[in-house]
Amino acid sequence: MTDAPEPVVITAADVQHLAGLARIALSPEEIDHLAGELTSIVDSVARVREVATPDVPATSHPVALVNVLRPDVPGAVLTQEQVLSGAPDASEGRFRVPAILGEEQ
Amino acid sequence: MADGTALSSDALLDYDEALAKYEPVLGFEVHVELSTRTKMFSAAPNPAAADSGTVEPNTMVAPVDMGLPGSLPVVNAQAVRYSISLGLALGCSIAETCRFARKNYFYPDLGKNYQISQYDEPIAFDGSVEVELEDGTTWTVPIERAHMEEDAGKLTHVGGTTGRIQGADSSLVDYNRAGVPLVEIVTKPIVGAGAAAPQLAKAYVATIRDIVRSLGISEARMERGNLRCDANVSLRPRGQERFGTRTETKNVNSLRSVERAVRYEIQRQAAILDAGGTIIQETRHWHEDTGTTSAGRPKSDADDYRYFPEPDLLPIQPSAELIAELRAALPETPTQFRRRLQADYGFSESEFRDIINANVLVELEETVAAGAAPAQARKWWLGEILRIANARGVEAGTLVSPLHVSELIALVENGDLTDRLARQVLEGVIAGEGSPEDVVRARGLAVVSDDTALTAAIDEALAAQPDVLQRIRDGKVQAAGAVIGAVMKAMRGQADAARVRELVLERAAR
Amino acid sequence: MAAQSEIVRWSAARLAESLAAGEVSSVEATQAHLDRIGDVEADVHAYLHIAGERALARAAEVDRLRAAGEAPSALAGVPVAIKDVLCTSDMPSTAGSRILEGWVPPYDATPVARLRAAGLVPLGKTNMDEFAMGSSTEHSAFGPSRNPWDLARIPGGSGGGSAAAVAAFEATVALGSDTGGSIRQPAAVTGTVGVKPTYGGVSRFGAIALASSLDQVGPVSRSVLDAALVHDVIGGHDPNDATSLDETWPSFADAAREGAASGSLAGLKVGVVHQLDGSGFQAGVRQRFGEALKRMAEAGAEIVEVQAPHFEYALAAYYLILPAEASSNLAKYDAVRFGLRVDPGGSTVEQVTALSREAGFGAEVKRRVILGTYALSAGYYDAYYGSAQQVRTLVQRDFDQCFAQADVLVSPAAPTTAFRLGEKIDDPLAMYLNDITTIPANLAGVPGLGMPIGLAPEDGLPVGLQVMAPLREDARLYRVGATLEAILEREWGGPLLAQAPALGGAADRGERIRTTPGTAPAPGYGTEPDGGTL
Incomplete structure (x- = not known):
């Protein structure tokens, strides 16, 4: 990937799709604006590809630890009141949400 | 289907x-x-x-x-x-x-x-x-x-x-x-x-x-x-x-x-x-x-x-x-497990296949582990329990726990329950009324082993059928069947038929 | 008893001594700060929430403990401000976002719990860019904080509130969090001290996540020793954070005291990272940085130039990794369990979530969440997120090579002094460049310290130095930082903040009339096509 990356264009349709994945409603103006901004940002950050040659391993954690585990011992839980303390809506000890579109996952 | x-x-x-x-x-x-x-x-x-x-x-x-x-x-x-x-x-x-x-x-x-x-x-x-x-x-x-x-x-x-x-x-x-x-x-x-x-x-x-x-x-x-x-x-x-x-x-x-x-x-x-x-x-x-x-x-x-x-x-x-360490601690595979159980329990190939096809092998094994005889465990799981499960369209294993089945079998073995009573107890257990002991207590289903109550019922039955009494006294022992039936009915099934027979002959001889 | 106006200027170390000696009570110190907040907060807006009564009650409790000979720690009774990114069970914790307005968590973040256990007195929660995305606090949903040196300028970000609070004497010390420079850059532009510990050195449990592999909680203060004292309290292993380092740390306060006492840097190799040496930075920043190097050399340090060729890719990698992790971390704000719900009625939960996120998130948050979603999406992962993680490896290798040649690395802590409010708000790329010197440390997890090294001649605003050390060598930062601080304060005749303009009441204002030369930062920095790394 040492060749110059092709210029990236993020279209309004792309932003619409991404906003759907990220579940953020956006106005048509916001979408157009973001499309332009993201194109220039992605254009800038795409240069990571210049040095990301296949021989370089990826690093996901700054400090390499392994096997950080917890003993299977019960600890504190929140009370039902604490669980629901921030709920926008609740009923019968549970969170209430508006109708779910579509199917069970 | x-x-x-x-x-x-x-x-x-x-x-x-x-x-x-x-x-x-x-x-x-x-x-x-x-x-x-x-x-x-x-x-x-x-x-x-x-x-x-x-x-x-x-x-x-x-x-x-x-x-x-x-x-x-x-x-x-x-x-x-x-x-x-x-x-x-x-x-x-x-x-x-x-x-x-x-x-x-x-x-x-x-x-x-x-x-x-x-x-x-x-x-x-x-x-x-x-x-x-x-x-x-x-x-x-x-x-x-x-x-x-x-x-x-x-x-x-x-x-x-x-x-x-x-x-x-x-x-x-x-x-x-x-x-x-x-x-x-x-x-x-x-x-x-x-x-x-x-x-x-x-x-x-x-x-x-x-x-x-x-x-x-x-x-x-x-x-x-x-x-x-x-x-x-x-x-x-x-x-x-x-x-x-x-x-x-x-x-x-x-x-x-x-x-x-x-x-x-x-x-x-x-x-x-x-x-x-x-x-x-x-x-x-x-x-x-x-x-x-x-x-x-x-x-x-x-x-x-x-x-x-x-x-x-x-x-x-x-x-x-x-x-x-974990590999060494692995149990047998299901196939090994089956082979071993079949040998241990002495079931025939077809007897064993019925168990597997009814999906009750694990339950049966756990029932035996809890103390029941393999043949008894098989009888209950493939009999009454499977019948109810099929009628309800559910897996037999979901109805009752092996421990409870084992307890039920023990009650029958000890003479506390007849098969017929045990089926009633099983119904109660499946209905969520608790363990077999709980159901026996709550429903009052135990076999009546107190001879006083039995004797009274027998004397009453003999008195009601003087001709039968006479026939027994004449040595026609099989005539006792009519009295035994009447006594069992009077006891609402909560009596051991063998013991009733014994007592009928005893009372008739007096 | 000392005058209230004096108490608020004391360092935590000095206040602790007076508390221990019974010269002042925690209630008095706390009240002094609340009074100061009353005087200047309208100008500075460092806080999002001030817990005055609760603070006084806690101070009284700590005074009673101390009287009974049971002071929980040396810092017991010292007032502290807490960045709003940290969960507090008795104060709202919003991370500067409308979507969490009024949310009170059912638990304390581990660093907060440790502060409380040590008897420090929380005064309130400080302002920040929304979810720590920003370098100026202008992305706070609740309005920006202002730089105590010049109220028309930014206090840095994202932790501008904590930096402004200690710089304006509205708290003795504070907590911050640093994902790409959010502790060190505000320190630089407000003339204060801030430390990003080694990743894993301080628990992240209860810190509202921005980018999990980059976030680190750390101290904000007016002196190197104070930062060390706070670090000693909040640091150490926490089983609630799997990335927390399970090891024994030396006393950072001891390291700072040793450094200040020795006055010498003999035998120390100081590496100047060629790629961060400030060419292209504001002139006054370069000048003070050069002078600081000279002071260190005079104190016996050997100054060497080191190469980190991949640092020029660090900013790009950072602006892929951070948005990617943030897009996932911020998915929990869905209007189901907590936070803002916008429900026009008759809508599905999908619509309610989308509308709530539209209304609850600011422009910068939306921008980064969408960017991060893009970087992780099917077909782009390898090219963007994957490549960025590879760059991370290269940056770590660069650090390894640099630290093979030098004990600590130094650079300016920010490319410019504080810029004017509004100056970069509409130019995300220019805003991102503020973190150019601080980001590599986050990618590699190494500790970094920001501290004042003077005022830029052209605008009279503070300039900061960044000192970086290898993983787990945080003590080195405190030792070196304290030595340099002692040298500079001798030269200045006191702390740099003594030169800051007075704030608050008119009488106060009369003490020192501030003159701002009004020179803009290096013109067009960050907007020139070849001016930066992006």
Whole structure:
């Protein structure tokens, strides 16, 4: 990937799709604006590809630890009141949400 | 089987015709809830643990289980051990290093709106499981991988008429189940089962259930969702190399349903292909009540889960010592287990096959382990319990615990219950009235062993039938039968007939 | 008893001594700060929430403990401000976002719990860019904080509130969080001290996540010793954070005291990272940086130039990794369990979530969440997120090579002095460049310290130095930082903040009339095509 990356264009349709994945409603103006901004940002950050040659391993954690585990011992839980303390809506000890579109996952 | 006879608009092709034209290819994703004491990533108690009863909603929740800001996951060491054991039991290789990844999607039962799972580096991969069908033939099911992940919360749909998601006004969310440790076992495509595909499906899931039970890592109660199966089915015309388009049927939560759902999908897909149609790659939902599947969400580019390595967790690198330790502690395989039990119990091949086909081997073994004689255990599980289970369309193992069956058998052996009374006690136990002892006490069903009451009843019966008394006195002992019958009736069956006979002869002789 | 106006200027170390000696009570110190907040907060807006009564009650409790001989720690009774990114069970925790307005968590973040256990007195929660996305606090949903040196300028970000609070004497010390410079850059532009510890040195439990693999909580103060004292309290292993380092740390306060006492840097190799040496930075920043190097050399340090060729890719990698992790971390704000819900009625949960996120998130958050979603999406992962993680490896290797040649690395802590409010708000790329010198440390996890090294001649505003050390060598930062601080304060005749303009009441204002030369930062920095690294 040492060749110059092709210029990236993020279209309004792309932003619409991404906003759907990220579940953020956006106005048509916001979408157009973001499309332009993201194109220039992605254009800038795409240069990571210049040095990301296949021989370089990826690093996901700054400090390499392994096997950080917890003993299977019960600890504190929140009370039902604490669980629901921030709920926008609740009923019968549970969170209430508006109708779910579509199917069970 | 009532394959889609009612309430479904799906056209179905005759099963034999479907199999003559098409070859089914199967695949399974089985989710196993581990019975660790705490959750996968938090120290909240695990509702899938053995001793967990019914609890109030949202009372087994730690911050990370409901995705509170600032909360962090920490991996349960026991869940990792259980997962390795399961991987080994599935004949898998255990990864030298594996890690967690985030699967990103929005759904209200998912507190963080991502599921911590494993993606490109599962803890176990490349295994196989030997599965025995009802006719005794064995199949090797290839395992692609087994990976660790967390369960989601539970939704209750309110408003509307069906209690289903469609038409509901709103839904209620309980996060008690969120974060329960899961292992997802994914098979490679299973080819060549032909007409036996539905049976193989059932046998495969039963085998997984038996394995996790023998490992002691899950309660494995399908009716409680401890074990859940998604069945992938595709058909290809006979002779074609390429696999057909598959559907994924979810929510198949009993062994019987697994078999029915696969059979239904084969017939449904065959009808579509036969009519020149194409199969849509989609999720389908199994409906236990109608025995049909219905279309769910089509697979689309909206399914972009944006997996990436979970930055809050570190890689897991099981040591060779740990793997060796867990391997050494593995129980027998289900096949070995069967062979051993058959020999130990002295059952014939056909007697034993009945047990396996009724899916009560584990129950039977546990009943024997609790003290019952194998023949008695077999008699009850294949007799009265299986009869009730079949009548209700459920698995026998879901009705009653082996411990209670063993207690029931002991009561009969001790002469406290007659067979007839014991059947009544069994009914009570199944109805949730407690242990056999509890039911005996509550319903007052014990055999009357107090001779005073019996003697009084006998004297009364003899007095009511002077001719019979005379015949007995004349040496016609078989005449006593009439009196015994009357006494048993008077005692409402709560007497030992042999003892009654003894006493009748004794009283008549006076 | 000391005058209230004097108490608020004391360091934590000095206040602790007076508390121990009984010269002042925690209630008096706390009240002094609340009074100061009353005087200047309208101008500075460092706080999002002030817990006056609770603070006084806690101070009284700590005074009673001390009287009973049970002072929980040396810092018991010292007032502290807490960045709003940290969960507090008795105060709202919003992370500067409308979507969490009014949310009170059911638990304390581990660093907060440790502060409380040590008897420090939380005064309130400080302002920040929304979810810590920003370098100026202008992305706070609740309005920006202002730089006490010049109220028309930014106090840095994201932790501008904590930096402004200690710089304006509205708190003795504070907590911050640093994902790409959010502790060190505000320190630089407000003339204060801030430390990003080694990743894993301080628990992240209860810190509202921005980018999990980069976030680190740390101290904000007016002196190197104070930062060390706070670090000693909040640091150490926490089983609730899997990335927390399970090891024994030396006393950072001891390291700072040793450094200040020795006055010498003999034997120390100081590496100047060629790629961060300030060419292209504001002139006054370069000048003070050069002078600081000279002071260190005079104190016996050997100054060497080191190469980190991949640092020029660090900013790009950072602006892929951070948005990617943030897009996932911020998915929990869905209007189901907590936070803002916008429900027009008759909508599905999908619509309610989308509308709530539209209304609850600011422009910068939306921008980064969408960017991160893009970087992780099917077909782009390898090219963007994957490549960025590879660059991370290269940056770590660069650090390894640099630390093979030098004990500590230094650079300016920010490319410019404080810029004017509004100056970069509409130019995300220019805003991102503020973190150019601080980001590599986050990618590699190494500790970094920001501290004042003077005022830029052209605008009279503070200039900061960044000192970086190898993983787990945080003590080195405190030792070196304290030595340099002692040298500079001798030269200045006191702390740099003594030169800051007075704030608050008119009488106060009369003490020193501030003159701002009004020179803009190096013109067009960050907007020139070849001016920066992006």
